[in-house]
Amino acid sequence: MKSIGFGVVGSGYMGKRHAVALQSVGSVFNTSLRPTCEVLCTSTDDGAAKMAAALGFHRSTGNWRQLVDDPAVEAIIIASPQTTHREIALAAFAAGKPVLCEKPLGASLDDARAMCTAANEARVVNMVGFNYMRTPASQLAYQIIQSGEIGEIVHVRAEHNEDFLADPSAPANWRTRGDASGTLGDLSPHMFNSVLRLVGPIESLVADAQIVHASRPSETGYEAVTNDDQANVLCRFANGAIGTLSFSRVALGRKLGYAFEIFGTKGSLRFDQEDQNALWFYKGSAEEGRRGFTKILTGPEHPDYKAFCLGPGHGTGYGDQLVIEARDFLVAIESGDAIFPTFRDGLEASRLVVASFASWREGRWVKLSNF
């Protein structure tokens, strides 16, 4: 058992969840690397000091370079705004320190490419925070697909629908500004990543998107919304499957509508993150008259569940996804081996985002090979 010092940039929602994950991952998984929370960085020294106390870090700073340079910081988690990802990651790689970067990889395809290149050149461990693929149910879905139990995939429906901006009187904020923060820019990468993992590469797509509420209240009156509230995508996969994807932040009633339905030649899967401890499995070869979707409740026989609960049905939660992610990051650091999803995987998601924007704006099918 060996200790490893962590620096976390950002103390918002994700920064906090990473801190909690670092504090519990050792006990949960009995990891051989044991993280310590060394330095927390936020945008100001004062704020960082306050949050470091709250979240249990030894030191704090308002300057991320200090964090990167801190000799006690041996691994870095980037959970600051998307526009900052690139610079911090490049500095970290230059210092030879492993990086777990929140999604999306950067604020643009250019960022993502640069970060991916830097990671590969530095040969330093790198991961992207696509944590949804880490729920036991999602891992089980992957396992079932890999095993061939649903045969060849023929159709995929995937969506990531929420309603946090459904209220037209919700004020303008960073989320309503700029391509990187709309539904295609910010919500779609999670699901694109999952679909790439579960189904495989996408060859072409056609996308549509929309600003539903054109302006929103701001401090000085009204501010135009400059990014999409919802988007739809048709796609074709390299393996021949076809699919639809939808993304929305105005889908009233959907709170974490990260959901997929995957149809294969031998069976099907359905999943909805709002009931994250269940995976629905239809096995085509089941006995006639007894067939139907089976609600599999995650349990100790499924990936990464047993470390949390010995009994099936007890259920893991959102925070546990990040504990699994933290464990994987530690394993990658210790082994030096790449662990899904690397920056390369993050770049693939970014390519899909950019292709979707292009398709929408040009009103036509696009090939991914052009991005």
Place this chain on the structure above:
Amino acid sequence: MKSIGFGVVGSGYMGKRHAVALQSVGSVFNTSLRPTCEVLCTSTDDGAAKMAAALGFHRSTGNWRQLVDDPAVEAIIIASPQTTHREIALAAFAAGKPVLCEKPLGASLDDARAMCTAANEARVVNMVGFNYMRTPASQLAYQIIQSGEIGEIVHVRAEHNEDFLADPSAPANWRTRGDASGTLGDLSPHMFNSVLRLVGPIESLVADAQIVHASRPSETGYEAVTNDDQANVLCRFANGAIGTLSFSRVALGRKLGYAFEIFGTKGSLRFDQEDQNALWFYKGSAEEGRRGFTKILTGPEHPDYKAFCLGPGHGTGYGDQLVIEARDFLVAIESGDAIFPTFRDGLEASRLVVASFASWREGRWVKLSNF
């Protein structure tokens, strides 16, 4: 109370269901027009005689012209193959007899146009058998949308997925031949009709479709499948909403996956025909902390339910949709007023089918105004 003689062309699944509906509609709804089952027509005299006995018709024929000309036949239901719809309907209109024609309206857009024109010129009552919009739950959805309870519609997800051809060893038959019998040709019209009803006209769309199993066993070896097993559509509505539609006959596990999810600015609706007695309603203005999708079980306070069951939750079934349809056809005949869906509505669905084919084959967005 007055008797009205019916002729039914076709004694397959739908022909039988129409016969049963005609026999019970009077008692269920206490209609003032009371149907009698006069003549049943199938492709042969012998077959027709046998089925007429089974289904309780007074007479039978292997020649549909005899049925149309029979003086006791005062109204006609066409439930024969799509290719026959046009000729029979035109003859019926020429004889001044009301027609309820199964969907799709004809085997081609040309058929649909001709049938629609003939109906309008003859000024005879005409309906298309899009029965799904007649379940109490679907009618309730329409009522909720019309009342403004979900506000302006912003997004629609609609699908009609089944799995009756998921097995690659299922033999080739009429369903696997020709545009009119594939998923776009045969499954999509029901849902296109519903979406037009619930959301409004579609202005443009882009479609993709696919033959999943290229050939199927036939009596002489293998036969090429010549129509689509599954299809996806993105669309834009005239009212500004956007949507996705999916159709499949190879979606393993989906038995009658006629389902929609409609998001508005004030609320949302979800429906799945596999649980046809429930409509899920999310009301955005419900009290904070008490909001969620409400599972409304259909009951006597909902459209057309009370005639079947005095108690809520008792539930109607597939056959009851056709009883409601029969009642509406009788009302239209008696009043002379057009009742949704008329041949005009059938034509609108057919235009969407043809536009989808064009979009798929040309690989681009198409405007409906061109079809």
Place this chain on the structure above:
Amino acid sequence: MKSIGFGVVGSGYMGKRHAVALQSVGSVFNTSLRPTCEVLCTSTDDGAAKMAAALGFHRSTGNWRQLVDDPAVEAIIIASPQTTHREIALAAFAAGKPVLCEKPLGASLDDARAMCTAANEARVVNMVGFNYMRTPASQLAYQIIQSGEIGEIVHVRAEHNEDFLADPSAPANWRTRGDASGTLGDLSPHMFNSVLRLVGPIESLVADAQIVHASRPSETGYEAVTNDDQANVLCRFANGAIGTLSFSRVALGRKLGYAFEIFGTKGSLRFDQEDQNALWFYKGSAEEGRRGFTKILTGPEHPDYKAFCLGPGHGTGYGDQLVIEARDFLVAIESGDAIFPTFRDGLEASRLVVASFASWREGRWVKLSNF
């Protein structure tokens, strides 16, 4: 194919549903006996005439003896108030005419016994209208249990909960008066019948019951409620299983909460009439990691479904239960063989009702052999 004349006593909810069933059963099941609706009887001549017209009967009467004596009436359905069942049934048996009697068999155990004895002595076909066991899903449950697929039954939870009297301002009526019309008297027989069918004889039980709303508005002010609003039962079955049953007419939110959960040594079943087209089946021997409750949607491969719908998932409704019941009654009449549930089965349900009342009033376990 042969015609058989029916007389129906009662034109309330159930009378109407029976009329509709008689009119459609022939076409649905292609029965060799074809019912005609000969005579309808209600409490007054005028009312009967009006309802006979509405429901499609040839003749009507305000005197049930006329109906029983009518030579064209060859079979009788009793759907009048419970207190009238005994006299009508006895007269019908005396006339040698088959009887389908609505549940409960009579207004008291004494009635039930007398009716059962008369039926057996007359050797005339007799059935009780416990129609819930006739849904395809309930029949499938029975089939699965009989086949041994869930092994030995160890525990049963059964309930019949509705909320039609949950509102304390709902006025007093026949339902709020007398043992025969409360939850134990009127709601419990359906489920007792089902449990006897699915699980087997009950040896002992302990019951509790309660009047929740002591009085209700009446025309002259307030009227005391004299029967139970809800009841709970613990029981032990002859085969060693144990169980709980609950009955309520004040269970807010439950519309037709006729539901059971049956646990066996090899598997389990769950059913809720509010989603009557699904049976949930857990198979203990399914592969590890793939086990869970499977939602089996009823389809053509399940009992009595195919006559209604060729496609799975299309779904049957409440009215279809009565069509199946009518078919079974016709088969019994034609064959002369007893078909579940006979008056003997009705008597068994009545014994459980009376034993429950005794247990409740005496505050102790009771053995069924004493009733």
Place this chain on the structure above:
Amino acid sequence: MKSIGFGVVGSGYMGKRHAVALQSVGSVFNTSLRPTCEVLCTSTDDGAAKMAAALGFHRSTGNWRQLVDDPAVEAIIIASPQTTHREIALAAFAAGKPVLCEKPLGASLDDARAMCTAANEARVVNMVGFNYMRTPASQLAYQIIQSGEIGEIVHVRAEHNEDFLADPSAPANWRTRGDASGTLGDLSPHMFNSVLRLVGPIESLVADAQIVHASRPSETGYEAVTNDDQANVLCRFANGAIGTLSFSRVALGRKLGYAFEIFGTKGSLRFDQEDQNALWFYKGSAEEGRRGFTKILTGPEHPDYKAFCLGPGHGTGYGDQLVIEARDFLVAIESGDAIFPTFRDGLEASRLVVASFASWREGRWVKLSNF
């Protein structure tokens, strides 16, 4: 912010979950008391040392008295076998140290009474580990009931069904020996505690229980099972409500079937731990035609959710219940105020267990006042 040293007795499932909770509770809730994991005790020195390393404790011991006496240990969590609870708790109180004791409070009613008395006499903070009432959804249920939103409670169905011993070939172990480890002894206390909390005191009950599998494989052949595999209870509450409770460890398919359904005069609630992030709420006063059970997904507006996830629908898991419990224990320690559930609450649950055993063995209703 102040540090507080913890000692944990037991390193099984619950010991581990408490360790993880102690490590993350500070960051999750920004508590002013910050726990440190000082001493872990298991049954042997070697085992304790190994587990202390795995779970991140500073020191370890095979002797719980050392842990109690350790000056750095300022608060104690007892997660060892039930038979040890009493002695450890009494020693801790003697040392003036707060205790969080796993359920059931002791191995007998005598234990529970002694522990409750000792806690009260020592005036030391004491809690019982009934963690299920701490999920946001369960807390929301409590809030809704307290607010009067469902009116007066009239009926309760509660159950705690699992299937961990459904397989008859599962070997005998501590769970199959002795009253304290069967379904009444070990499973029922959780739900009894919840029912007492949500509904109120129980006045009388009648219980039934059963050993389903009489013997199980042991190292030397077969061993008799000496405690109940399943149990059913009818009860009457002081407030007039009635209820049924079921407990099982052989309910095939139920993994964590801790579930309740509570009917009131104004509304109803349904909950199932297998989908722990949803509470189903039926509001009787909702608009006619729009009523139904609403699936409320837990979110930031519900109790204790926001500390885990800012977004609704993200979901908490089993481990998070223990983090909430740890926070409550810290708050109790800091404030000195009693926080539900105290040892007194644990004793109330134990009285219900003992009354159930008595009722079962004597075959009759019992009054709680006699226990």
